[in-house]
Amino acid sequence: MNAPDQYGVVGHPINHSWSPFIHGLFAKQTEQFLVYRLYDIAPEDFRAQVLEFFTRGGRGLNVTVPHKEAAAELANELTLRADRAGAVNTLMMTAEHSLLGDNTDGHGLICDLRKNLGLTITNDRVLILGAGGATRGVVEPLLTLGPTELVIANRTPDRAVNLASLFSDLGAVRGCGFDEVGDDPFDLVINATAAGLTGSVPNIDGSAIASHTVCYDMSYSKSATPFVTWAIEQGCARAHKGWGMLVEQAAEAFALWRNVRPDTAPVLTALGMK
Numbered sequence: 001m002n003a004p005d006q007y008g009v010v011g012h013p014i015n016h017s018w019s020p021f022i023h024g025l026f027a028k029q030t031e032q033f034l035v036y037r038l039y040d041i042a043p044e045d046f047r048a049q050v051l052e053f054f055t056r057g058g059r060g061l062n063v064t065v066p067h068k069e070a071a072a073e074l075a076n077e078l079t080l081r082a083d084r085a086g087a088v089n090t091l092m093m094t095a096e097h098s099l100l101g102d103n104t105d106g107h108g109l110i111c112d113l114r115k116n117l118g119l120t121i122t123n124d125r126v127l128i129l130g131a132g133g134a135t136r137g138v139v140e141p142l143l144t145l146g147p148t149e150l151v152i153a154n155r156t157p158d159r160a161v162n163l164a165s166l167f168s169d170l171g172a173v174r175g176c177g178f179d180e181v182g183d184d185p186f187d188l189v190i191n192a193t194a195a196g197l198t199g200s201v202p203n204i205d206g207s208a209i210a211s212h213t214v215c216y217d218m219s220y221s222k223s224a225t226p227f228v229t230w231a232i233e234q235g236c237a238r239a240h241k242g243w244g245m246l247v248e249q250a251a252e253a254f255a256l257w258r259n260v261r262p263d264t265a266p267v268l269t270a271l272g273m274k
Contacts, residue, residue: 178203
């Protein structure tokens with residue numbers, strides 16, 4: 001009997017990841033013969049260990065914090081959306097033995113916001129906190145929905161300004177520091193920082209949130225994340241963790257790898273999200 005195809009997720013830290021559970025359910029649902037493992041790899045070891053994984057016959061990897069931009073540099077070729085983002089969350093060895101980099105984060109976020117949470121985003125004011133690899137993957141998909149303004153706020157303002165400039169041809173987008181967000185409340189506030197992993201909250205003024213504001217944390221945990229707790233304290237309309245984005249982006253990656261699209265609804269139910 002042939003060995004199962006090898007997949008996994010690489011990050012640092014990674015023990016909190018639910019990706020093996022999710023992809024295990026996808027594989028069972030679609031009758032795919034594979035294994036999916038966690039790989040905790042420090043940034044200085046990323047290139048060597050990822051190349052070793054694929055040299056040994058690995059078929060695909062998901063990539064999470066802090067490696068998404070390094071993965072874009074490592075890939076031999078990029079999909080259009082990964083090239084635009086400058087960040088990769090999905091790697092695949094192609095039939096031509098070329099390492100393809102894709103970014104399914106934007107698809108996952110938009111799918112969760114629209115399909116699972118019923119948001120429109122068109123004509124909304126949107127604030128994204130953070131200017132790293134997680135943000136890079138979602139700016140273009142968000143702008144294609146036509147918000148009146150998309151603000152990227154970051155601890156170091158220059159990084160947010162530079163990132164916003166890369167997407168200025170797609171709509172009204174600006175970058176700024178956390179203290180330059182302004183007093184006008186937003187319709188949607190997305191936390192794309194890694195603060196949730198460290199137990200902290202981005203240092204923005206609570207005036208960015210009003211009673212109609214929907215808040216969304218890309219981080220996920222079974223208990224409330226620090227950002228979700230803070231958002232509720234500010235009086236937001238509702239606050240969501242990133243479980244739906246996690247599952248939807250995973251389904252997009254699985255479809256790329258296996259050429260079959262799993263149904264996400266049963267997995268969200270299994271996670272207690274439906």
